[in-house]
Amino acid sequence: MSLTVDVRHTLGAFQLEASFASSGRLTALFGPSGSGKTTLVNLIGGLIRPEHGRIAIGGRTLVDTDQRLFTPAHKRRIGYVFQDARLFPHLSVRQNLLYGRWFTPPAERTGDVGRIIEMLGLDHLLERKPSFLSGGEKQRVAIGRALLASPSLLLMDESLASLDDARKAEIMPYIERLRDETETPIVYVSHSIAEVSRLATDIVVLAGGRVTAAGPAGAIMQRLDLLPPEEQGQGGAILETRIFAYDSAFDMSTLRSAAGEIHVPGNVGAIGQTMRVRLRARDVMISTQKPEGLSALNILEGEIVEIGSRAGALVELRLACGGEAVVSRITRHSLHALQLVPGMKVFAVIKAVSFDPDSHGATRLRAPLDGHA
């Protein structure tokens, strides 16, 4: 299922002019607030009519201003999980969940009610009224409600933004299961690089109402120049790893990736499970010799592939470590002092403590090259 968007729309002084296509399982619309993400999902969901443009899902054209075609929201079959859940206060959780299903002809209903309730952990909440749910529970019901309407696409607009970190951590795994276990592709709006790097298979970067980059998550995340300036420090390579061992004596887990072994604090998951790890560029140090007598646990051997723009105090290096890309952000001063040039063998050094819980998750990354905008 592919999503094609090419729209132009003015909202007051704000002008959105966005064009992208994605066939990812989870496409993140990423950008700072005011970049036009919500306007874009509202256009896809049919809550706003674009001044000009075309929107299609799969082979189905939803909007084409040239043909004067506009499909109203209730005929689009696009699930929408709003930031503020928007559960119907007069209906129970069960009635909320089944609301959209009631409007779907039996032959077109997808997704098993019992399975989705189980997947989202809602069994014990079914008879409650929304006002008796916590923020995280509300969002889970909202996700289930959207899914049970048998959508051909699921929109999630900053669905976790109103939640505290504990609630976010509670919902993340459900979204991962959604991405990996259901047929419905997801468009996920977020301004959080942690969420995006953990969840996205594809990323569309928005800034000032325009698409500045679009492509597979792995490729976008290591191009710090594509990210908004204030988020560049959060950017970095995404490594696909497998949990190899857990050492209970030191409470450390060992992950294996093509780039080498990585040690992270805590018991992060079951042995053998795949896990996506984000190596923030600013956490990666460069050494020209194999470091010894160093407290940092993670040392990956690689070769400098590319040196970024040399303006300003900071420089990004791209390394190839056993077939995986690793990005490092160092000062231009160090670049000169170490006389780094492309092709040079170096060691990337990462402190294990720089892996915080939101920089890794039990996730699967889409093969880097299959289809992008």
Added chain:
Amino acid sequence: MGWLQLSAEEWDAVYLSIKVATWAMLASLPLGVLTAFLLARRDFWGKSILNGVVHLPLILPPVVTGYLLLLTFGARGPVGSFLAENFGIVFSFRWTGAALACAIMGFPLMVRAIRLSIEAIDRKLEAAAGTLGASPLWVFLTITLPLALPGIVAGMILSFAKAMGEFGATITFVSNIPRETQTLPSAIYTFTQVPGGDAGALRLTLISIAISMAALVASELLARRIGRRMDLG
């Protein structure tokens, strides 16, 4: 306590008042909901005119409203003669006319209460229902209407209470005919106009107070029950 005993005519006035008020309330309800929805949710040409017309009975002297009704719905009025000839519906000097007068006098109160409750509904909920496949009509029936229920109940009670007390427009339009158009206020008025009618006037006044209180208590209980169903169930 013999003076509390109601005479047959007095009972007639009580029954008639309840009948007229109930009909006035029920018959104006669909139009009241529709008008409230249009005023709350739609922008159209002449909206402020509609709003003004709806509120007119609140501002005009009731006698004026009654006289206007007499002119239009009376036996020789344009609407009145048309309805009588084509549908056999007669308003003038009938209890139906009393119900019409009461419905019109209570209409602004009903519309106002319902409109406020519709305006208080989060429109985002309606948009969410749309994304789940509900057409605008279904959104109205399954989201807007149930959420506006407390306001609808309040509007109905206000309309009923207004009808129970309506005097000026009714007496001007359909006069004061025992068993046909003599509602409680008209009957009380009649008692005050005859010598020795004090006891009767007082009896009916007490009845009037009792019915109004009962209606208020009933609406309070109903509203609380609806409120509980919405939030605490």
